[in-house]
Amino acid sequence: MADSSGPDAGTTSPATSVVRTLTGWTGRHALALAALATAAVLGVVAYLPIGLVFAEAFLEDGRLTLAAFHAVLTDPFYVGPLAGVFEEPLALGTHFSALFAWVRAGFPAVGMGLFGFTAYQAALSTLASLALGLPAAYVLATYEFRGRQTLRSLTILPFVLPGILVAAGFYAMFGQAGTLNTLLGTVGLGPYPFLSRYPLAVVVLAHAFYNAPLVARITVAAWESLDVSALETARSLGASRRRAFLDVVVPQLLPAVLTGALLTFVFTFMTFPIVLALGGLQLATVEVWVYDRVGRLAFAEAATLAILETVVSLSLTYAYLRYESAQASVARVGRPPSREALFPDWRLETLCAPRRLAVVGYGLLALVVFVGPLASLVLGSLTDGSGFTLAHYRFLAERQATGASYQTLPWPAVRNSLLFGLATLALAVPMGVVIAVLVARSRWGAVIDTLAMVPLAVSGIVFGIGLLQGLVFGVSLPGGTRLQFTGVAAIVAAHAVAAYPFVVRTVSPVLGGLDPAMVESARALGATRARALLDIELPLVASAVVAGAAFAFAISIGEFSSTVILASGGDTYTMPVALERYLGRRSGPALAMGTVLLVVTALSFVVIDRVGGRFEHR
């Protein structure tokens, strides 16, 4: 876009000047237009469908009622001991004496109710994800080693995997007859019943498998946008390495770390198939009951449970965003920190330095937790009961070559996944950046930002039902016609709506950390707000934008339900959909398709990061 907003546009023909005026207008209002477009997409593809389903919670036979909420909130199965409080909110005396009796009895274990347990396992999962994700961020951001950039690109790979594939990977890795026990068996240990004995731990680990990469990727992005000069100043003033890290680096990273923690909590609070696939009903979450109620077409109760989930998630999000926006811009972005070689030489002394040993130890752990399940999946796709076989890949090849038009073919699935992924990236990144800019210094920033996070904080099952009822069945217009929105455009819009919150969350903390004076000087020199964003701010936060773009792509690749729901016939299926459809009484074909998904996605991430890398280090 030519910058025509300057005062000396020169002498040109009237037509050109009209165009110039128009482009000038759009240039000046680009941000506002983009914000409007974002709001329109959100309105149609998120708020309308979600609103339709949520409304069911308040309606009974056409009358407004809170009966459904009363029923849920007074049921100990859902809310544990709080049921009594909701039953009689004003009977404070009773509640206090009950509390007192409980304290006197020495805090005996209390049933947590479904909501309590859901929050509990989400908290554990968040801690586990931080514990596994932050060391990875540290290693990737502070050390230089061969394949570092590729490894950084691949960190979010687990994030795109369908739940069933993760379950399959965990069984294949940690099962009694799994890879780990086979390896332990070679040194005379085991087999250990890892999965059966500690189901909660296994589910928490599976959640960490998904979300530790998320924590790592967001933190690395912030780390690479750090200003190293403050660190150098601190060191030159005599601060120890540790002190400089704690006082300078940690405060700058904290927003990103907490963002990762928040997203992990919100995700695992609404976790669904993985808990049941690995642990069973004793680990049931609220979302399990949402799905059950939707399956029984009891939408009022499903919507009620989902609204309560969303209230919890959004409250937490709002609290966090208040904190984030209160963080004053902590630093100017200057030179990014340099990395030291992980293994500068191969002397034993260097290798055995405690820090390097810790890194190697973490690497081994990561190998077991992250690489193990993935490698076991690939192995599973190459074996059957009698050993090595290519039969499952032959199935894919034959289906591709001879499949009927109504069957699911592997190549269109790969092609659609990539196309939808790129289109989602192209839509979600501008949407996310616009929201991030809007909320950066607005007084209502935290409120707008919280509303913008709604797609993340709403049950995916309810969102799917909303898409079906709102967009597929359509809204009936006078005259008997129905306004419907399905097909490729709807699928991409739905993917973008699910994906853009990640762009906001990765970009926002870094953008908020920029010195506003830079933008102000650019504006004072005549740049439009949009131009200042493109020329000054975005290059400085490029690492975060690239991370956000990778997330957007990942969300699109991994998305399942809206892709299926919005398909208007024809071949709009993607890789996870194909995988699900190949899932019969045998696991082989689905695992082979899962391996294809892994390979295609891994290559895509590497490409995205390489292309994005050019913008990062201009």
Place this chain on the structure above:
Amino acid sequence: MDRRTLLRALGGVSVGVSLAGCATQDNGTDDTDGLEDDGLEDETDDATNVSDPDGDELEGTLWVATYSSMLEDENPAGVWIEEAFEEAYPGIELEWTVPDGDVGHYIQRAQQGVEVETDVYLGLNVDDLVRIDDTLDEQLFVSLERDRIERIDRVREDPSVEFDDPHGRVVPYDTGYISLVYDETEVPEPTSFDDLTEPEFEDALLIQNAQYSDPGQAFLLWTIAEFGEDGYLEYWEALLENGVSDRDDWWSSYLAYLEEERPMVVSYSTDQVYAVADGHDLSRHQVGFLDGQGYANPEGVGIFTDSEKGDLAYAFIDFLLSRDAQAEIATRNVQFPAVADEYVDLDESFTDYAFEPDEPVALGYDDLSGNLDEWVDDWARLLATQ
């Protein structure tokens, strides 16, 4: 409901089927045989066989909804059905559609007043009919006019294919049995429900979530058939006490079983067909019926009320009951035929490894109606709060 009334409700039929099941004649019907053979080989197909001149007069497109494995499996029945049906009725074009959410999709459409554009649904279970009637005031599927289905009398007369639908909306096209699959090197053969609560089966059994999974729900209903609605939860408490463990669906539970997490899993009585094909050791794939019973899960076909292609739809249903179709659907879906033994020829490679119980058990429409959701929810709450 005690077991006697239940069995009465099921017609009280006691069927004696050999373990090797429904093998009848072995005349080597080839998978690739076209439908023309049907009329030739099948002496009971008289004027109704597919070379019936009426067949050529039927014209149009028939939309059939089904579940995805019907079309996507390695050797899918759906592909055969489409080709053979279009060959038998050259004027008809069969179009498949796979709705997300199965029958629930159409129930929601009807709820929202959106027209159903599909003609036939292939893959109805008893609980689908109950769900429809518990949710909708109007009929989603028509009451079938049985005299328009020439081969209707071929359907087996036993509980394994019985829907007990008061509206007569469904014709069964195949059936399967829920049973136990166990590792004989680790546990003895389970022979009764009480066995499962014994110490020798402690921490042995894997089941599926009855909220989402067909076999999981079938196993729950089987315990209700055995212990009655007043006694089943007590039995489940004993099962939980003995360490029963659930997974969300058949797939996860079977993955866990294959990775040797547990020596026993609720599965299908056709388990060995797959185990043999995949080269697994059969000692880990023993099929166990409890008290000689297996829980039957018949699959049926119905015609949507909105359909205006009644003639084509009836022709399609009749076709599904033909000799070749019954054999192909059974072997490709790895299920049992819905017709009596004399109307189908199954290959030995199938019948050697697919077992039918002496006594099929199933709860019918009347048993489930108005009860199913509550039974499942009470069960799920028991497991979730253990």
